[in-house]
Amino acid sequence: MLSRAREIEQLGYASLFYGEAGGKEAFTQAAALLGGTDRLVVGTGIANIHARSAPAGEAGARTLGALHPGRFVLGLGVSHAPLVEYSYAGSYSKPLSTMRDYLATMDAVPPEVEPGGQRPARLLAALGPKMIELSAAAADGAHPYLVTPEHTARTRELLGPDKWLVSEQAVALTTDRRTGLERAHQHLHIYSRLPNYRNSWLRQGFAESDLVVGGSEKLAEGMVAMGGADAVAAQVKRHLDAGADHVLVQVVGGDPSADPLPALRELAPALGLS
Numbered sequence: 001m002l003s004r005a006r007e008i009e010q011l012g013y014a015s016l017f018y019g020e021a022g023g024k025e026a027f028t029q030a031a032a033l034l035g036g037t038d039r040l041v042v043g044t045g046i047a048n049i050h051a052r053s054a055p056a057g058e059a060g061a062r063t064l065g066a067l068h069p070g071r072f073v074l075g076l077g078v079s080h081a082p083l084v085e086y087s088y089a090g091s092y093s094k095p096l097s098t099m100r101d102y103l104a105t106m107d108a109v110p111p112e113v114e115p116g117g118q119r120p121a122r123l124l125a126a127l128g129p130k131m132i133e134l135s136a137a138a139a140d141g142a143h144p145y146l147v148t149p150e151h152t153a154r155t156r157e158l159l160g161p162d163k164w165l166v167s168e169q170a171v172a173l174t175t176d177r178r179t180g181l182e183r184a185h186q187h188l189h190i191y192s193r194l195p196n197y198r199n200s201w202l203r204q205g206f207a208e209s210d211l212v213v214g215g216s217e218k219l220a221e222g223m224v225a226m227g228g229a230d231a232v233a234a235q236v237k238r239h240l241d242a243g244a245d246h247v248l249v250q251v252v253g254g255d256p257s258a259d260p261l262p263a264l265r266e267l268a269p270a271l272g273l274s
Helices: 002-011 026-035 054-067 081-087 095-107 129-138 149-159 177-188 195-203 217-223 229-241 261-270
Strands: 015-018 041-044 072-077 121-124 164-173 224-227 246-251
Touching: 002 015, 002 026, 002 261, 015 026, 015 072, 015 246, 026 041, 026 054, 054 072, 054 095, 072 095, 095 121, 095 129, 121 129, 121 164, 129 149, 149 164, 149 229, 164 177, 164 229, 164 261, 177 217, 177 224, 217 224, 224 229, 229 246, 229 261, 246 261
Parallel strands: 015 041, 041 072, 072 121, 164 224, 164 246
Antiparallel strands: none
16 A cells, blocks of 8 residues: 555655545554655545544544644545444434534544644535535535536535535546446445435436436446546546545546556646646
């Protein structure tokens, strides 16, 4: 992982965000990635608030921020009911108020936990309008996932001009449409079963008929940028033009464990990175 992070940094990418659902503890992984690179901004996308108490999350974030000033971003999310209830034996009731209370508890942690340390930026995994509004009121911005540039534009309107907006864009770097669709359907397979994303896609203008397992072709093409490097870069630019401050590029391949670096190397010049 560290060798990949170093190459991502050398290619000119500004950040590396990663999730927590795969099993690795988010803060430990951040420490390793920050310590093994020089300039790369490392972000949790997202750290599950049900995986650790708010005081523990705040203390860990402040420690990482003190050790690596300006290079750690704390992305937080409420996750999904199946994961929370079965993997963490928690309760998924009232996710909005749960996140609000979690942030308030983090804010109450005294400065002595990391004297002189600055609190890292906090982003919320926000899809619906109420969570986006909470991102503006109680955090530093939003980190939406599986969204169109139109959703990015609406999120910017709700956040206002001064909050961070870090959107994600999945990409299938192939000029063969069938291959691109296969990769997109595979990528969307698990998400198409989760109510949070299904509700988000309906708000974004997709229909119930698009929410089949793996997604319809329309949903696949809406969520995953397919084509050559220039076509993919153009979709990233649409998010930036819609108000995103930063766009996270997630490479999807035929195998979920496939190395993303070949695609990231090819994309870097089209994105103006090298």
